[in-house]
Each structure stands twice: as structure tokens, then as C-alpha cells.
Amino acid sequence: MSIYLCGELDAAERQAWLQALRAAMPGERIEASLERLDPAEVDIALVANPPPGSLQGLPALRLVQSLWAGVDRLLADPTLPAGVPLARMVDPAMSAAMAETALWAVLALQRGFFAYARQQAAGRWQALPQRRSDEMQVAVLGLGEMGCAVAARLAAQGYRVRGWRQGGSRSAERAAPVPASEGPDALVPLLAGSDIVVNLLPLTPRTMGLFDARTLAAMKPGAALVNLARGAHVVEADLLAALASGQLLQAVLDVFQTEPLPPGHPFWAHPQVTVLPHAAAQTDPRSAAAVAAANVRALRAGQALAHRVDRERGY
């Protein structure tokens, strides 16, 4: 049997992945092209946003292991084989990278470093009031691997962190590292008391467009939104209106409705928007290959797979 690496990777990325995956699974045949494989022999697909239809015509397929953490694009492919288990990438190195990005954004918001950058551009010298970390209330939405890593890291720096999860979410089974609330009714009071809101929810039909005019209006006046999850969580026109009215002071955005962010999009030149190119937590082949290899070994040994996607819930 053999393994098919498939997805939106440029030549250098494909080489890095093949090298890392082959090193992590020396006994396996792994190729990035079906021309080098017998499709009837492919029982595992390792995927990184594969183009729709990529996984058709693989009759022996028994596992689709995503190399990316988010699987919303994968699940949107109607040709995805229905009966085959899917697994997400859950890599502690990736969670650590996400926690670093969140911490950088929260430090910058607490201490005024985005404002100082605007002042530098204007040639203005003005120290701003200095807030302590224990004066900042931070909400972390989503308490999966990423959300918990972020919440724990922020709490360790002295921030007052509260978590939130959807009602009936997958993460409800695990203990959160910070005080947490659950369900739609708990969201508005949490937002109203938070200086910074960090979004790490999965993108599902229930969370799509969560940050619309109504939700943004429920936030504390002058608060900041840090979106590290998916662009479709945010109604971009509503966010622009909330920034224009002063309801929100700053948005730090790693993800967008359309990626790459199109030329001329108002976010690019907006003084209160920080644009990151979907780089808050990139999968690192060096560590992620070992995570994928563990699931490959589990499948081969007939053991339980880790990080299986619940297709009903969408993550």
C-alpha cells in the first residue's frame, strides 16, 4: 500500500514535506503525484487543502490525514469520499506558534505598540498610558488545542483570561486552562467585559459570520478583535463600520474572506487594521510529519486514530 501527498504546495514546500514525511515513516512509499503511484494501492492521503475532486478514484482509501489544522475547505468538497475517516493536524509546535502570535498581538494592544507605529509614521513623540497585564481582560473564543494553548500562555503572563466555547462543542469534554463559559447566552456578557477578544473557533455553519454588526456592538467600546481562525467568522463590512464608529479601536487579522487579501481591499491601508498573511501558525513539516506518522502507524496497526474529524460538527 502507499501514501499520496496532495494539496496546494509549491515545489519547495512539496520537497520539504516529502523529505520530512519519508524521514518520519521510512518504511512507507510516499509520493506527491498519482503518476508515480498505482491509485488502487493508495490507502492513505496526506492532504494540504487539496483541490476539489483530488481524492476521487482511490478505491482503497482508508484515511485522509490533513496536514493543516483547519478542515473547513476539505469538508466543503462534495466529492470527498463519504466513508473514509478524516483526521486534523494537531501539532503542539503549531499551537505554540499560535500562542506566540496571540501573545504578540495582546502585548501590542496592551502597551500601545500599534499606536506607537502610527505615531512613528506621523513623526509624533508621545508616551501613552501604560496598562498592566492584570488590568487587561482577554476573551479567548474556542477552547480546542489552539484556544487552550493561547489561553494558557496569556494567563501565564498575568492577563485576566476568560474562555468561551459553543454549546455542545467538542472541547466541552476537556478542562479549560482558564475560567470558561459556554453557549450563545454567555457570549454577550463576556464580550461586554473584554478589552481584547481573540477568535480561535473552528469554522462551521454555526460560527460563520459570528462577528457581525450585532456581535461587534456587544463588545466593550474601544476594544480590539484578534482573528486568528477563519476570515468567514467576520463580516468584513460590519468590522469596517465598527472601526469607523470608534466602537472598535483595532483589529489584528490573520485570515480573510478572500485569501490572499485582494489588492485594493480597505484592510490593506486601514490604520487600525493589522494584516497578517495567514501566517499566525504555519504547519512546520519537521514536527507535523511525526504527528501524521503516528496516525499512519495507528491505521496500519488497527489502532484508534487520533484527532478524527466529526463531520456532523464540521471539525
Added chain:
Amino acid sequence: MSIYLCGELDAAERQAWLQALRAAMPGERIEASLERLDPAEVDIALVANPPPGSLQGLPALRLVQSLWAGVDRLLADPTLPAGVPLARMVDPAMSAAMAETALWAVLALQRGFFAYARQQAAGRWQALPQRRSDEMQVAVLGLGEMGCAVAARLAAQGYRVRGWRQGGSRSAERAAPVPASEGPDALVPLLAGSDIVVNLLPLTPRTMGLFDARTLAAMKPGAALVNLARGAHVVEADLLAALASGQLLQAVLDVFQTEPLPPGHPFWAHPQVTVLPHAAAQTDPRSAAAVAAANVRALRAGQALAHRVDRERGY
């Protein structure tokens, strides 16, 4: 006896300090003007960069307690009474603020957030290689209260941190929270192996101009300098040359030869220079007043003063 609050404070700051100091020392008479005091009765001066000559004509003076951490400007005043003990401000809240600024700068350098800001200004979408914290070698120069707080905070985030102190420095008596070396001969090898150099040295005749062309050339090519100490540590023309040649990729500067940084100074518009308005760690009257009060009580009780300045060493 009474206490004279004296220094470069605007009206709002003066009020905040008076309020915090009076709350911390309810039994003391504290005024911000000599017109409200009998100069012969002033035995303690609480100072924040007092104009030269401010402490003349106070025959009963027995303690000059700085409200700022750095005392280089105070010591440069030739009229400073010679026999009176000086004390620096050593406030854990201020050290925490400094550690936050250093962590923000190091995170931004590690993860490319300064580069992403340049890309945003250019409308460019491009993820950059993602480095792990344990791949970053960070040097912290100066291992006093501030340097130790910074080194410990960075080490706790997984960075590979090494400290450096001058030979015969005051901090040699205390244990450093990270591996440390000492003296001029140890500096060049440390710089050559460091991706990021954070300067927290005191400004003394020995450290003035430390970052000149020779020192900058000894740094690792492509490294970054974070100066959170004093502007006079850096020869600004040499730093600009090191950035122009590509020897250094980025400088994060909180302090400058002339402050406020003059209009038209090349740092303002330099794409590889981050200008902060001497705000890396502002003294917070709420916590610093208690530190000053402890020394006032010590003086009144005839006990040893904390954080005395060694005038020979200059800090």
C-alpha cells in the same frame, strides 16, 4: 521635616505622584514646590530628572530618592550635593513592563511581524519562514533588576538566552537567571552568536557609545538590536550604516541621543527602525510610591537604604 517632589513632570503627572506618595506615606508632608515648604526643613527629595541646580540650598537634605530607574542625568548635575545618599527606583512593576516590551520586540523579530507590517504597507501578501523560539539566540546585556527580569521572561518563553555583564559590575554579586558571561573579551563571541541583542546596561562612562561601528560589525549578520536602555549607548550614525549595509536587519529603539527624537531624524521614516517614545517601562506612581515610601521609612528609622547609587560606578 518634609519631602520635596521635584522634576520634569507636567501638571497631571505631578498630581498623580503627589496623590500616590501621600497615600503611601500618610504621616509625611510632601509638596512639589519649595514655596510651600521651608527649605531648611526638607530632608528628603523625591526626584524625576530634576533640572540642574534644583537640589541646592537644602541644608538638611539626607536622601535623594529617584523616581526613575536611570540616574545618569541626575549624576551629570555638578551641583548635586556630594555627601547625600542617592537611591534609584527599583520597582518590580517597572521591571515587568520592561520585560513585556522586550518580549513583544523579540516575538516580533522571531516571527516576522515587523516585516509583515512593511508588507502590509506595500500591499504584499507573503508568509515568511516561521522560526521556533528555541531556534533564536538572544543576548541580554546588563543583568541588573531590569536585565534579569527580561532574561527570565524570555527564557520562560523558550528562547535561548545568554546574559552579559561588564567586568566588576554591581550585578556580579547576584545570580543571573540565564547563563552569563562577563567583561569586554566575552562580548564579541556573544554578539557573533546572537540573533537578537537586547541592551539594558546602565549608562556610565564605560558603556557610553558601546554600540559603535566595531561592535555592530561583531554582531551576527542579519541580527537585530533592541535598545531599551539609553540613547547614548548607540552611535546613531554607525547604526544607520549597519542597517544600510544589511549587517543589521532591524533596530527597535526606545531611547535616543536626543529626546524627543528631533523632527526629520532619519530614524523616523526608516523602514527597519521601530521608534518608541521612551515608553518601554514607565514608572507607575501606584507601585513606585510604595517603593519610595519604604526608603523614606528606612531613613526615618535609621535603617539601611535600599538601591543606593554607587557614584563611582555611576548607577
